[in-house]
Amino acid sequence: MAVGVGSLPGNIAAAPEAPSTWSMFFWRLRHNTKAMIGGAIVVVLLAVALLAPLIAPKDPNDGELADSLAMPGQGYVLGADKNGRDILSRLMFGTRTALGGAILVVAISEIIGVPIGIWAAYRGGWVDETITRVWDMLLAFPPLLLAFAVVAAFGPGLEKAAIALGILYVPFIARVVRSVTLVQKEMAYTEAARALGYGQGRIIFRHILPNCVSPIIVISSIDIAYALLDLAALSYLGLGVQPPTADWGTMLSEGQLVLLTSPHVALAAGLSIVLAVLGFNLLGDGLRDVLDPRQAQR
Amino acid sequence: MTRLIVTRLLTLIPLMFFITSVVFFLIRFVPGDPARIIVGNQRITPENLENIRKQYRLDRPVLVQYGLWVRDLSAGNLGRSYRQRTEVRTLIVDRLPLTLKLGTFSFLISLGIALPLGVVAAVRRNSWVDVSATVFSLIGASSPVFFTSILLILLFAYKLNWMPALGAGDGGFDQFKHLLMPALALGFSLAAITTRITRQAMVESLTQDYIETARAKGLSSRSVVLKHAFRNALIPVITVAGLQFGFLLVGTVLVEYTFGLGGLGSLLVNAVQVRDYPVVQGTTIFIAAMFILINLVVDVFYGIVDPRVRYDGRR
Numbered sequence: 001m002a003v004g005v006g007s008l009p010g011n012i013a014a015a016p017e018a019p020s021t022w023s024m025f026f027w028r029l030r031h032n033t034k035a036m037i038g039g040a041i042v043v044v045l046l047a048v049a050l051l052a053p054l055i056a057p058k059d060p061n062d063g064e065l066a067d068s069l070a071m072p073g074q075g076y077v078l079g080a081d082k083n084g085r086d087i088l089s090r091l092m093f094g095t096r097t098a099l100g101g102a103i104l105v106v107a108i109s110e111i112i113g114v115p116i117g118i119w120a121a122y123r124g125g126w127v128d129e130t131i132t133r134v135w136d137m138l139l140a141f142p143p144l145l146l147a148f149a150v151v152a153a154f155g156p157g158l159e160k161a162a163i164a165l166g167i168l169y170v171p172f173i174a175r176v177v178r179s180v181t182l183v184q185k186e187m188a189y190t191e192a193a194r195a196l197g198y199g200q201g202r203i204i205f206r207h208i209l210p211n212c213v214s215p216i217i218v219i220s221s222i223d224i225a226y227a228l229l230d231l232a233a234l235s236y237l238g239l240g241v242q243p244p245t246a247d248w249g250t251m252l253s254e255g256q257l258v259l260l261t262s263p264h265v266a267l268a269a270g271l272s273i274v275l276a277v278l279g280f281n282l283l284g285d286g287l288r289d290v291l292d293p294r295q296a297q298r
Numbered sequence: 299m300t301r302l303i304v305t306r307l308l309t310l311i312p313l314m315f316f317i318t319s320v321v322f323f324l325i326r327f328v329p330g331d332p333a334r335i336i337v338g339n340q341r342i343t344p345e346n347l348e349n350i351r352k353q354y355r356l357d358r359p360v361l362v363q364y365g366l367w368v369r370d371l372s373a374g375n376l377g378r379s380y381r382q383r384t385e386v387r388t389l390i391v392d393r394l395p396l397t398l399k400l401g402t403f404s405f406l407i408s409l410g411i412a413l414p415l416g417v418v419a420a421v422r423r424n425s426w427v428d429v430s431a432t433v434f435s436l437i438g439a440s441s442p443v444f445f446t447s448i449l450l451i452l453l454f455a456y457k458l459n460w461m462p463a464l465g466a467g468d469g470g471f472d473q474f475k476h477l478l479m480p481a482l483a484l485g486f487s488l489a490a491i492t493t494r495i496t497r498q499a500m501v502e503s504l505t506q507d508y509i510e511t512a513r514a515k516g517l518s519s520r521s522v523v524l525k526h527a528f529r530n531a532l533i534p535v536i537t538v539a540g541l542q543f544g545f546l547l548v549g550t551v552l553v554e555y556t557f558g559l560g561g562l563g564s565l566l567v568n569a570v571q572v573r574d575y576p577v578v579q580g581t582t583i584f585i586a587a588m589f590i591l592i593n594l595v596v597d598v599f600y601g602i603v604d605p606r607v608r609y610d611g612r613r
Contacts, residue, residue, distance in 0.1 A: 151570055233552055
């Protein structure tokens, strides 16, 4: 028995260094199927979006009318649309529109939402009360319906739709940031920092904000999935991206007009939307399992 | 219970006020002359244009317009359509029944899929049913409802020729046939989320001590699952089903557009496309009011199922 105690210091010296937070994170990430599949889809989509001009076989906006609605194979990998434009190339450029729009929505919501969330939690009192009341109301109401009103007022277009959705998405992120801040604010190290006389700004940027990062990453991924769906819906209804810009939602509604004779147009566009949304949903779910921010439920 | 209803109603008033104001002022910020939009491309004399402004109160200051509009609103008057030259209220009343049928039908289909699937998936964890339920809810939540609709049209209307692809039919059984596919499309999308929640809630409730006790008492597996576990799992499911109402509303808008159904949703989308502001305002506010009312009903229902809610008047 005494042997154990006696050899303890030696054991400690020989023990491997504890894994860093980052390597733990990557280890858990690699063992999460959802995160890996979702991550792979997202990486491929981002690559396609970035490299579209290089890898697209044809000009997405240049159609050969003689090849109108060509079936897949006949000189076009995925066929051609009504205007004889290469569907594969349009899908590739559509990735730019879709991801660009969705990331814009989420970026806007975070630029506004993160400070609001921190402010609400920090100020407390009537400020907090008012802000949470307002976003509770907004949370309950589907963003797409209010986006309709914005489009009715300012006319259709990707930027307008993205700005409107971005503002309507603010509560989703602000709510999470607020709850994380509320917890961190009461932590011993925050109190210690305050006792040391550090200013609020330093406490927020050095202590509170870093702790918000992982929930923000999870929410971002899931919100991008929602934004992809909402933007695709607006474009599908003719209220978002306007032709001739290559966009999945617009392609889907164009494809619906020729569904009986050329289903490949609608199928290609629709499956792209599903794949992208699925990718971000899986990644978000997986990351949540890995990072486990309990507030991330939506 | 009365207290619960009254408190909820009181919190809903600011929401209603907020939405009406947003919708009203948003549209007033638009550059351009609304009177011109009413006229469209027709030629018109300045006097007639002035008359139109008067008729639609566009000659008054914005705040006065707002005041009058709120007054009309509280009397149930939603104004006149710019394009269709009818009362917005009439348009809504005409279109509402179809949307209600579609919504209810879809909701029932979603519960019909989600509850059994979620329960079986939870009872037989990691079985093939469980795996398929997970895959179903993942893909269902990732597929836009208008794409699911298009897939159904391709399969059931064009390939198999079982169902009509477009339109709302001539009432009775014909209408049922026409609504079946749109309701299925929307039902699938809704079921994706409900399945996941039902499964989660059932897994949670099946691991509780009282389930162990019920089993130890020698109750049949069926009675344990349905009477003990399911009753308790129902609470989160109701909450989510209630929250999904917003999704259901947006879903009907999209599905009506895809299937060419003349409901409230297509009224709204068409109005947005041609910038028929009174119709956009009226429909949005009507939908918001409906949404708020349903949420109230869900809250009350929640109070009935879970007595704990009743006492402090809130969750």
